[in-house]
Every structure is written in structure tokens, then in C-alpha cells.
Amino acid sequence: MQADLTQRIAAHPKYQELKSKRSSFGWVLTIAMLVVYYGFILLVAFDKELLATRIGEGVTTWGMPIGLAVIIFTIVITAIYVRRANKEFDQLSDDINREVLQ
């Protein structure tokens, strides 16, 4: 890519917007995923009793819905990012593309 094109894109306000929005959104979600997963692992390491506690009358323990919830959380958090990126972030880069390359 030519240097002047790079400069023009980098100076574009929408580029700054795209960069900061995507970066903060990406890191927030990454940290959320780390907290959920390592929270789960630390629970397994330090509080086995809680996960092995029965929910009600039956044998089903809290560990089962919590484990399933971690799986569902993983899929949902990915979907949240992809949804926003495919709409908002791609719209911004299309705008930049159009306005800078015209």
C-alpha cells in the first residue's frame, strides 16, 4: 500500500473510531471469556463441594447447569462479537474505503 494512502486512512476520523471501538470491544469480551473460564477452573480447584451440591430433590448438581452455561456463554459471546463486527465495524471500513479511495 502506498504511504500516502496509509496516512490518509490513518488520519480519517472513522478509522480512529473503528480502531478504538473494535479494540476496546475485543478486549472487554476477551477478558469476560477469561474470567468465566478461569473462574470455572478455580471453582473446580478450590470449591469442589459447591459444584457437587444437589440442586433439588434429584441427583442433578449445580455443576451440570454451570458447565453447560460455560459452553453456551462461549458460543453466545462469539456470536455477540461477530454480529456487531459484521454490521457496525464492516460498515465503518466500507465507509473509509469509499471515502478514501474515491
Added chain:
Amino acid sequence: MRTSSKLVLATAAICGGTFATVALAAGGDLGQAEKQATNWTAIGMFGVFVLFTLWITKWAASRTKSAADFYTAGGGITGFQNGLAIAGDYMSAASFLGISAAVMATGFDGLIYSIGFLVGWPVVTFLLAERLRNLGKFTFADVAAFRFAQTPVRVFAASGTLVVVAFYLIAQMVGAGQLIKLLFGLDYMVAVLLVGVLMMVYVLFGGMTATTWVQIIKAIMLLGGATFMAFMVMAEFGFSPEAMFAKSVQIKTDLAAQSGKSPEEAAKIGFSIMGPGGFVKDPISAISFGMALMFGTAGLPHILMRFFTVPNAKEARKSVLWATTWIGYFYVLTFIIGFGAIVFVLTNPGFLDAQGGLIGGSNMAAVHLANAVGGNIFLGFISAVAFATILAVVAGLTLSGASAVSHDLYDTVFKKGTADSASVLRVSRITTVGLGIVAVLLGIAFEKQNIAFMVSLAFAIAASANFPVLLMSVLWKGCTTRGAVIGGFLGLISSVALTVVSPAVWEATLGNPKGSAWFPYTSPALFSMTIGFVGIWLFSILDNSKRAEQDKAGFLAQQVRSETGIGAAAASSH
């Protein structure tokens, strides 16, 4: 009485043996297996799969003309298709058989284990997927070396790729040999040669197009078969998880009581499948192993190369979302299948051998369950799918190894980017044959070895060498050529070295006395990843060379392209 004592022995053998192996294997090892009677139904079904995939390879070959076709299927794979292919790369035979066996043996611990394999995907999505697509062309080295001096970074990336591919390949080849004895009743050597030859045919003639479609077909067959099994199990309990858990706990309790435990102890053992057990021994091992799985996913070369097969960043994101969804769904299925095996397999003397173990070994849980819920034809189908899975994964691994050699080393390092498409293709094909032969030889050499550590080692190396270099080069302006190469090699060497002195290799494989391992934890990732990242940071900030200035000056252009994709269209040259 005879039946019940058999059951007890079976359970004891499974509980004692399997989980330790499976946990260390990271889903990669099937252990030693007994050869079974020849299963013609399974062989026939596998034959149909092979004929179909060869027909696809013929079609793919007519479309594989340029190097871009060979490496990236011309960039024409959709997000949905690529998602299935990525899921296919990830759902190995060992994760299907190993995780369902682990759930049968230990219940909840099997779930903890499978979750570890899933949680890396969001990280790949948020930090890497679209940037990879915007910056790269054929290999992850294109991204890691984007603004750096090409030769040293490419040499590092090719080393990282080949080492990861080698360990993963050994695990798959040995797994194939053990599986064929179990599932088809054929010799170990037959499996190793069959996998070697078929994989070479797919990759040589069909390149990425054939490799991707073989993977997609296999993923659909595996998901379909596992869905049917889980459905049949749940139908038995009126789709009530509580009913399934209650029956499983009761069976485990009865088995423990029959082995002479007091009623209280038996009840405790039976209920233990509903909560965490011995999987997480010490928190450091747990976190370290979790890091290897989480970040290793983001550094596996055969997974990363799949992001170059889609046309743009939007499809790259869609493909990770589909992959995450299918893989998550698959782990829910294997969990149900594991509990189904407690109910249908552990209580059926027909699935137990004279010594009281599961016929064919503990990893046969899902295979016997297939027989129990679907009869002999379905057993044949699941056996064929399990073997097809190894074949497809091996083809993907070989292709990523071949692109590292031909694109990174031959084209970029030796020819300085001047090689024409035809000669690059020729080198790729020669490398494919070479890797095929090496894979067969390694498969033979490691037949009797304990290879439980191989896949977790591959993940640890990917997390400690490939991932830090990739992440730092893309996100940190101050990263320089020298920092990336030295830090990357430190991560690579420390992860291999710490694995060698860990109990899994030092004691289990090299036969040193128990307790003599210098490094006490299951996985080196916590330490070797830190070494990798600190190495990159330290040698970058100490780097005052002229090259370092150039590296930093190149960051803006790299960032603009990685964020917007402007200029990336040319990357896939179609």
C-alpha cells in the same frame, strides 16, 4: 454373580486407567489396543467414504491450478463451509472416543476437560481471525512477518509449524493404527500405510479444496452420527437429564457395592460422577493446562491456515462462529454419549471381555454404545466415521506443513519471493510426499510408545511459540524482528524442554522412576508462554538496530490494513 464381578473389574480398569491417559493426552491418544475380529460392515462403509472422497478429489484437482488454489482453495470457501471444516479439524477421533470414555469413567470431569478445548475460540475470534484474513495470504507466517525482516521470522514460523505438525501427526498416525485394530480388525501397519497413501492423494491432487471438502463431509457424518446416539440415549429417558443422571448414579453405586464397598462408600462413589473429582489435582496444573488449550487453539497452523480460504473478514468471522457452535454442540453430545455408555455399555456383559474390561479397551465406550442403540450397521457407520476423522485431520496437517516448507522456506527465504506459481506448487507436492513418508515412518516408530503427551505438547508449543509472536506482531508497535524471533524460539524450546522433564515424558515414556521428573506439572504452558511473551518484549525493547526502526515504522501500514482490509483483496490473488 459372574457378570457382576466382571462389571466391577471393568469399571475399576476404566476408572483407574483411562482418565489419567485421556487427561494427559488432550484428546490425542488412544493407548494400546487389542486387534478385534474383522468387521466387514465397517470396512465397507469406510470404502464408500473413500470412493466418495476420491471422486471429490478428482473434481478438486480440475480446479487446483495455481499455488493459491492449492493453499487456499482459491479463497472461495464460504463462512459456513469453513466453519464446518474448522470444526472437523478440531473434532478428532480421539476427542470423540476419548472424551466420551472419560465421561463414562468420571462423569463431570469429562465435561471440565472438553470445556477447555472450546474456550479458545472466542479469543481467536476477538483478537486474530479477521486480522489474519486481512494480512495473510497462505500461512500464518505471512501475518507474523508482515513488517519484519522476512528470512528470520519465516524460519522461526516454519520451525514452529513443522514441530507442531510433527507431534500432532505422530499422535494421529499412532491413533489410526490402534483404531484400525479395534474398529476394522486389521493390522496396525495397514492403517498407517492406508492413512499415509490416501492423505497424499487428497493433498497432492486436490490441495486445499479436496482437504476442505473431505473435512466438511467427515464433520457432517460425525455430527450426524453423534446426534443420533445422543438422541437415542435421551429418548430412553423421556428427554429428562435428571432421569439419565439418576440411572447412571444408581449403576455406578451398584457397581461399587458389588466390589465390596460399604453402602455409604458405594453411594459416595456412585454420586462422584456428578461433581469434580481428580481431574484438577493442583491449581497450577489446571491453569497451565487450560492456557495450553485456550491459546494453543490460536496457534495451531492447520487451523490458522483455514482463515485464508474465505473471501473476506466477514466470512472469516462467520466461520469461527459456526466452528464454535458446532464444537460446543459436539461436546454436549459427547457428554450425553458418555452417560449413555454408563447405562447401556457398563451393564451389558456382551460388551465386556473375559478379563472384565470393555472389549477392545476403555476408549471403545462410544463404539459399543453405537452398537447398543443402532445395531451392527450403525456400529459400522460410527467405526468408519472415526477412522475417516483421522484421515481428514492428517490431510489438513500435511497441507499446513507443505505450505510452511514451500511458501515460507522455498519461495520467501530461498527464492526471495521470486519463485513462480508452478515451481512453488511442485515444491509443495514434493514436500507432501516427503511428509507422507515421514508420517508413515513415525507412525511405525512410535507404535509401542506411550504418546499420551503428544497432542498436549502440540497445543503447548502452539500457545508458547506461534501465538505470542502472532499476537505481539499484530498488536504491539514496539515488537521487532529480533524480539519476535528470539522470544518465539525461547517459547518453542522451553515448552519442549519442560515437557521432556514433566512426568508424562520423563517417567511414563522414558521410564525414569516415579517422582524423578524435574517439572511437576501437567502442562508447561503457564511457564513457557510467559517465557515467550517476556522474551519478545525484552529483546524488542533492547533492540536498537536499524532494522528495529524499520520494523516499528512499518506498524502503521500493517495496522491500517489489518483493521480495514484495504489492500487485502490482492492477498488471495483471485
